[in-house]
Amino acid sequence: MINAAPSDQPTPLFALRGICRTYGEGQTAVRALIDVNLDISGGELIVLLGPSGSGKSTLLNILGGLDRPSEGAIQFRGAALTGLSEQALTRYRRQHVGFIFQFYNLIPSLTARENVELVGEITDDPLDAAEALELVGLGQRLDHFPSQLSGGEQQRVAVARAIAKRPAVLLCDEPTGALDVKTGVRVLEALQEVNQRYGSTTLIVTHNGDVARMGARVIRFGDGRVRSVETNTARVQPSDLVW
Amino acid sequence: MRALDKKLFRDVWRMRVHALGVALVLACGLSVMVMAVGMRGSMERTRAAYYAERHMADVAVSAVRAPERIAELLEEAPGVETIETRVSGVALLDLPGVSEPPSARLVSLPIEGRPRVNDLTLARGRWPDPARANEVLLSQAFAEANNLVLNDRLDATLHGRRQTLRIVGIANSPEFVFVAAPGELFRQAKRFGVIWMNREALARAYDLDGAFNDAVLLLGRNANQAETIAAIDRILEPYGGIGAYGRDRMVSDRFLSEELRQLSTMAIFLPALFLITAAFLVNIALGRVIATERSNIGLLKAFGYSNAAVAWHYAKSALIFAAIGAFIGSAAGIALGRSVAELYRDYYHFPSLEFSASPATFIGAWAAGFAAALTGCIFSVLKAARLSPAEALTPPRPTTFFSAGPTLSRFEASLDAKSRIIMRRIVRFPRRAGTTALGVAFAIALLVVARTMPAEMDYLLDVNFGVANRQDVSLTFTEARDSTVLHQVERLPGVVYAEPFRLDDVILRHNGRTVHEAVFGVPEHARLSQIVGRGQRVMAAPATGIALARALAQKLGAQLGDEIRLEQTRGRRIATSVRVTAIVEPMIGSSAYMEIAALSRLMREPGRISGAHLRMDTSRYDAFNREIKEIPGIAGVSFVGQAEASMRSEFEQGIGVMNFIYAAFAAIMAGGVAFSAARITLAEQERDLATLRVLGFTRLEVSYILVGELMALALIAIPAGLALGTFLSIWLMQLFQTDMYAFPFVFNPAGYAFAVAFTLGCVGAAAMVVRAGIDKLDMIAVLKARD
Numbered sequence A: 001m002i003n004a005a006p007s008d009q010p011t012p013l014f015a016l017r018g019i020c021r022t023y024g025e026g027q028t029a030v031r032a033l034i035d036v037n038l039d040i041s042g043g044e045l046i047v048l049l050g051p052s053g054s055g056k057s058t059l060l061n062i063l064g065g066l067d068r069p070s071e072g073a074i075q076f077r078g079a080a081l082t083g084l085s086e087q088a089l090t091r092y093r094r095q096h097v098g099f100i101f102q103f104y105n106l107i108p109s110l111t112a113r114e115n116v117e118l119v120g121e122i123t124d125d126p127l128d129a130a131e132a133l134e135l136v137g138l139g140q141r142l143d144h145f146p147s148q149l150s151g152g153e154q155q156r157v158a159v160a161r162a163i164a165k166r167p168a169v170l171l172c173d174e175p176t177g178a179l180d181v182k183t184g185v186r187v188l189e190a191l192q193e194v195n196q197r198y199g200s201t202t203l204i205v206t207h208n209g210d211v212a213r214m215g216a217r218v219i220r221f222g223d224g225r226v227r228s229v230e231t232n233t234a235r236v237q238p239s240d241l242v243w
Numbered sequence B: 001m002r003a004l005d006k007k008l009f010r011d012v013w014r015m016r017v018h019a020l021g022v023a024l025v026l027a028c029g030l031s032v033m034v035m036a037v038g039m040r041g042s043m044e045r046t047r048a049a050y051y052a053e054r055h056m057a058d059v060a061v062s063a064v065r066a067p068e069r070i071a072e073l074l075e076e077a078p079g080v081e082t083i084e085t086r087v088s089g090v091a092l093l094d095l096p097g098v099s100e101p102p103s104a105r106l107v108s109l110p111i112e113g114r115p116r117v118n119d120l121t122l123a124r125g126r127w128p129d130p131a132r133a134n135e136v137l138l139s140q141a142f143a144e145a146n147n148l149v150l151n152d153r154l155d156a157t158l159h160g161r162r163q164t165l166r167i168v169g170i171a172n173s174p175e176f177v178f179v180a181a182p183g184e185l186f187r188q189a190k191r192f193g194v195i196w197m198n199r200e201a202l203a204r205a206y207d208l209d210g211a212f213n214d215a216v217l218l219l220g221r222n223a224n225q226a227e228t229i230a231a232i233d234r235i236l237e238p239y240g241g242i243g244a245y246g247r248d249r250m251v252s253d254r255f256l257s258e259e260l261r262q263l264s265t266m267a268i269f270l271p272a273l274f275l276i277t278a279a280f281l282v283n284i285a286l287g288r289v290i291a292t293e294r295s296n297i298g299l300l301k302a303f304g305y306s307n308a309a310v311a312w313h314y315a316k317s318a319l320i321f322a323a324i325g326a327f328i329g330s331a332a333g334i335a336l337g338r339s340v341a342e343l344y345r346d347y348y349h350f351p352s353l354e355f356s357a358s359p360a361t362f363i364g365a366w367a368a369g370f371a372a373a374l375t376g377c378i379f380s381v382l383k384a385a386r387l388s389p390a391e392a393l394t395p396p397r398p399t400t401f402f403s404a405g406p407t408l409s410r411f412e413a414s415l416d417a418k419s420r421i422i423m424r425r426i427v428r429f430p431r432r433a434g435t436t437a438l439g440v441a442f443a444i445a446l447l448v449v450a451r452t453m454p455a456e457m458d459y460l461l462d463v464n465f466g467v468a469n470r471q472d473v474s475l476t477f478t479e480a481r482d483s484t485v486l487h488q489v490e491r492l493p494g495v496v497y498a499e500p501f502r503l504d505d506v507i508l509r510h511n512g513r514t515v516h517e518a519v520f521g522v523p524e525h526a527r528l529s530q531i532v533g534r535g536q537r538v539m540a541a542p543a544t545g546i547a548l549a550r551a552l553a554q555k556l557g558a559q560l561g562d563e564i565r566l567e568q569t570r571g572r573r574i575a576t577s578v579r580v581t582a583i584v585e586p587m588i589g590s591s592a593y594m595e596i597a598a599l600s601r602l603m604r605e606p607g608r609i610s611g612a613h614l615r616m617d618t619s620r621y622d623a624f625n626r627e628i629k630e631i632p633g634i635a636g637v638s639f640v641g642q643a644e645a646s647m648r649s650e651f652e653q654g655i656g657v658m659n660f661i662y663a664a665f666a667a668i669m670a671g672g673v674a675f676s677a678a679r680i681t682l683a684e685q686e687r688d689l690a691t692l693r694v695l696g697f698t699r700l701e702v703s704y705i706l707v708g709e710l711m712a713l714a715l716i717a718i719p720a721g722l723a724l725g726t727f728l729s730i731w732l733m734q735l736f737q738t739d740m741y742a743f744p745f746v747f748n749p750a751g752y753a754f755a756v757a758f759t760l761g762c763v764g765a766a767a768m769v770v771r772a773g774i775d776k777l778d779m780i781a782v783l784k785a786r787d
């Protein structure tokens, strides 16, 4: 068993202990996560790397309060996340979590700015929508609808939307999965920028080894287990990534 | 094609909720259509058969006294085939256990054999023995309302003489399918009936031995009715003929025709609303299916199915919806028709009234259902037909949204993002939004109609009993009496106040037009029988001249200031002229009015009155009734106060049923449309709504987007629904209006409020049912799924 290296902070942002997630029962049961132990500290940019079906998304969903582990315990800032009610999980997502999806999931009937404002409406101290979009390089396209934007632009709107609530953690599941290299790089740049400027802990799921090179830590997955956790000593700027 | 047919049924099964919505909405409309058209046909056939079998008169006439030999002259008049002369009158009855004396029309039976015109059907018992003067037949509705059976006795005051009659049979006649007391426009089965008795006995009672005062005639095939009527009038002129008339003026037949006309209106008005809604529902349901079926359409075409085959494939699913609706509608229509037939049977006592809808009715209903479905699916189906296979196999272009135009942008800017989503979707999918709004508006309109018509009827009763006929009791004398009789009347037990009235049966002539009507003489400042003027306000009787009801003035073509001819039909048959000094607006009837003294002077009977209206101490009715039965010379006692009560209660029962049916229809309409719209909205936005849940929006917040869209559309629909309902109410009232009733539009705020509240409730309920889907949204799936 490989444990995550303990970080220097006393209370990690997330502490995962013995997390298992099994789908189904008996013969057909699928063990998506097996005994995952992990500490994630604030402000980190972590890449979760692994082949398809290795359990990365499952872990991200559990961290995001969308799914519950079958066994084990998670703490978020020292408080138990496991065992929370549906409403409490919604509140947790609302206050602390920013999501970025593979297919952007913008609301088609709202403009870029409005998509960002939408999240601002459920947040106490939101980032200004124009500012957030400026940050991801879309200051000129505030009033465009998703259908008028390219995939990469849409994903950057999604990044702006995710950071508008100044989340403690940013969960990105294959954020460049549907994009070509050039636009993908711009999205990753935006993520890195956000991570550096606002210190949001950022978890990027990918099956692409090159993308992993931008992470401060890289956690490798295989068959539902954490295979390795490496601290990246030679971080590469997204603009220097090629795949 | 077999594979495609399997797919068809899978499609329909997948759309079952929408299919059910369309089918139910269609079924509502078609059931009313089958019921109304079928009922109309059944009534018409039954009436025609009944009239033919019982020789319903084509023409009727009354006279004061015509010698029997005149009958031969009448029989020889052009066009006349058969004639039956009769003695007829009205008598006050005294029924054991019934304190308020009802009255009855007495009609003589021929001395030998059965009536050759207006023959009777015997429901029970036997025909009277010609040798027994006291044996009579009684009309069925009256007998049943008063629990009278064979061999019961009843006392009748005929022409001032009391006589005991024995019921030997219960009968019905085509002449009296609908029975109303003279001058009354509402039926009160308990208060007025028909008695048929031996000619000789009746003639003796009315001093008409060897004479008649009433004749009914059958015309030959090629008779010219107008010509015949003119000939009859000429013959009867010297004998006090009042003017012969055709079926169009026979009260019973007129009421039946009116009923048939209302059925026709119903057959059009309600189904139209439902068929339109169903067409729109098909439109949005199929639009949605074809949008999700793009790639399948591409595949079908790639496999070589022609455009027409693909179009037909999708049209068929709409036709299946329609077939289900038409099937349910036909079955419900038959059930509805049967229960309505039962109502009519009890009400009219037709010898046989079976509901049967002709094949043509069903074919018409199914055709209407299919037509609505095809109209509804035409746009979507053509779209499917036009889609090229290559285009269909590429993913659909994402829906492009746009900001609202300049007029709405200010409003839009004031909304929160969730409301903006709602608004953009409404603007983006106007056809679907329109369908929802239309269905909701129709539902509101239906309820407005259902609540306005009773309010108008109520108003009519209010005016009639609160202004025009405020008396508790009206006494009518057999002939005009000196007004000193009033003192006698005032002394009757319980009488608080007595107001004299005069009633002259007259023929009015003007501009070559002739109308047979009543002129009422009322005191200038009447307290009980007041004249209803403009805006239903009380008006003093004109000091000079005559006041005509608007409908009467129109029939005569008479204007204010015109001089019109007046001819008394009874008594001394005075003929004179009088100036029109007012046009009045009674809501019931179309009579003429004069100041009572002026009228009696005009008829050269100064000081003579026809009867009295009484305000009563109702606790003393029993004593009053005991005395009134003993007083000779009273032709009728009409208990107006009780008539009002019974009319209102009968009326309220009818309203209860009608309100229930309309509420059910409105619920199906509004609920069906809202349900369909909500399901589609949810299906289309599933991904967006799940995304919002992932982003931390609560169930309530996300539900708002779904429910809010429906509610916004419902709110938009409110003014349209209220306006449409108002318009329909006015239109329907105009259709139902005859020269017997005039309905002004009555605004019923409570009804409007109910219409809105009930409909919003239905929309809300439908929205809440669909909303449950939000609790089941799969947030994880949404992260993976492509748009």
Ligand SMILES: Nc1ncnc2c1ncn2[C@@H]1O[C@H](COP(=O)(O)OP(=O)(O)O)[C@@H](O)[C@H]1O
Pocket: A023, A024, A030, A031, A032, A050, A051, A052, A053, A054, A055, A056, A057, A058, A059
């Ligand atoms: N809802 C589910 N039901 C059953 N099996 C699932 C479900 N979700 C994920 N799995 C399985 O769990 C394993 C891990 O899936 P996932 O976390 O999505 O992998 P990754 O994101 O690394 O590709 C896979 O074998 C997948 O098939």
Ligand SMILES: [Mg+2]
Pocket: A053, A056, A057, A058, A173
């Ligand atoms: Mg995954």
